[in-house]
Amino acid sequence: MTTERERIADFDEEKLAGIIDLYLRTGIAVHSPGAMGRQFSGVVPLAGVIDFVTSMVNQPSSFYEAAQLPNVAEQIMAEELNAFIGWPAGGFGMVTTSGGSLANLTALLAARNRAFPDFWEGGGPGPVGSGRPAIAVGEDVHYSVSRAAGVLGIGEAQIVRLPLNARRQVCPDRAEAVLAAAERRGLQVFCVVASAGTTSVGAFDPLDELADLAHRRGAWLHVDGAHGASLLVSDRLRPKLRGIEKADSLAWDAHKMMFVPAPCTLLFYRDREQGLGAFRQQASYVFDEEPDLYTALDSGGETFECTKRPMIMALWALWAVHGRALFAEKIEQLCRTTGQAHQVLLEQPDFEALHEPEANILCFRYRPAGLTGTGPADRRELHRLQVAIRNRVKRDGTFFISKVDIDGTAALRVVLMNHETSTEHFRMLLREIRSAGQDIQLNGKGNR
Ligand SMILES: Cc1ncc(COP(=O)(O)O)c(C=O)c1O
Structure with a gap:
């Protein structure tokens, strides 16, 4: 913040760079393939250019x-x-x-x-x-x-x-x-x-x-x-x-x-x-x-x-x-990758896929052996584990995922919005979730 109070402070390139840098480094990174948590688009750059003009013509x-x-x-x-x-x-x-x-x-x-x-x-x-x-x-x-x-x-x-x-x-x-x-x-x-x-x-x-x-x-x-x-x-x-x-x-x-x-x-x-x-x-x-x-x-x-x-x-x-193909191809790819991610999930014995994805949203749980019971206490434990995993993944910052309650129990949720996200990124996410889940179970807490 400028400390100038009496006159209009001069333009300061460094300050502007600092503001932009902070803006880019915080919040959801929609252009990162790891940002899979919300329905926010990775904006097509040309759209951003027009949006800038929009702001200026007002x-x-x-x-x-x-x-x-x-x-x-x-x-x-x-x-x-x-x-x-x-x-x-x-x-x-x-x-x-x-x-x-x-x-x-x-x-x-x-x-x-x-x-x-x-x-x-x-x-x-x-x-x-x-x-x-x-x-x-x-x-x-x-x-x-x-x-x-x-x-x-x-x-x-x-x-x-x-x-x-x-x-x-x-x-x-x-x-x-x-x-x-x-x-x-x-x-x-x-x-x-x-x-x-x-x-x-x-x-x-x-x-x-x-x-x-x-x-x-x-x-x-x-x-x-x-x-x-x-x-x-x-x-x-x-x-x-x-x-x-x-x-x-x-x-x-x-x-x-x-x-x-x-x-x-x-x-x-x-x-x-x-x-x-x-x-x-x-x-x-x-x-x-x-x-x-x-x-x-x-x-x-x-x-x-x-x-x-x-x-x-x-x-x-x-x-x-x-033209239309830009949208159709991107959307098809996102849905296709989500379908492939579902297949990857099905190969993992310690994960539970909760549905076959219809589009680009996929919900699942980390559910290792020992957490397969269905009684109320098991479900509470399962719920707590998903919430703790989600918070841990968010805090670590490589991936951004969300959580949603399905039939009263928390599930992990990914929304593929960026066509650069691949099944390899999804496998990396599962590895991170598994390691977070194991750590949380060992130490009994969501926070290291
Ligand atoms: C199905 C559905 N309806 C409505 C909304 C709300 O839309 P908006 O965030 O543009 O207000 C959302 C947002 O996620 C949504 O997923």
Whole structure:
């Protein structure tokens, strides 16, 4: 910090170098093949360059008059990506939001306003006799969805949890009965939320069946594709999202599997008119009474943000310069390497693979002989060991992994986001985990 208080301190190259150096040496190193713990992208350098320009031109993208290129780029990217969703051109809509959490909240608002048109104005669910507003989600849904229920005033108690099958996907057959029971309890489920790539294990819910189920009951199907929607751009992986064209809305984080700087989320609506229903307000200083060809591109009325980063620019620039194959190849490689990592795990007698990976997330446990019991005390011990291993690996710093509780017991979790991560890196990680695990078991503690 400068000690200068009276005048503007001179530019100091060394200080700047110190700041940048500290920035690079701390936090998650997304460009390191060892950073396998979170869904943060190793950004494609060209995207970083455009992001730098974005910061300097500082155009807020909610309004065409202030950010013409970003608004047009949003239209272009919406059409390009809709080619993989499959909605008829002309009727669908897309807005960018600052993150998947905000996209989920915005979609739920639109769904709630459709089912309860007086809620926005009157602040309550509607005429006497209508059920209490509720949403239905899979057990593994991202926390932003239950948080959105809180923000919307629906209340945690009105979140209907749909059971999962052995692959941790929502099970449509059992969901039907749960929804019927919720209705009997006086709930009106206005939205079913499916996950296209759960955060915990990367499971893809059966969208086709869940869309039919939701629509039979007059509910909206929102797909939280924050993590996995990007698989749509790969011909090989697109079938994971079979039925996506039946969804009413889709949240798609480009800052995860499209390798651009955060935040960059695209919120799609099958019917643009329904999306327009998320917010209702007048503000004469920004919203035009009579939109023309250009102000019709404004998205300020459809998103929370007033000032919004033109987050589409990095994505559009990558798409424009390198084309779809850049994304498809990277995503396919990440999923392929995760599959190979799973095979490596299966060869290790002291590790337990918890699922066959559907995408690029893999959960497992270090479980040496002596820890194979299934009683409550064994599970507690197993849980403690995974947590201690995760903390040790994080502290040692060569690898960065995360942990997630699966059926109440901690598991180690890797998310392959960097195409330079290979199965050899994964083997090195397992060696490090094994040695940490043995040491912790010997010394009885997580910390050396
Ligand atoms: C499935 C899922 N939904 C939503 C989110 C939240 O997205 P964001 O971090 O962009 O707010 C995440 C983040 O990890 C996620 O995995």
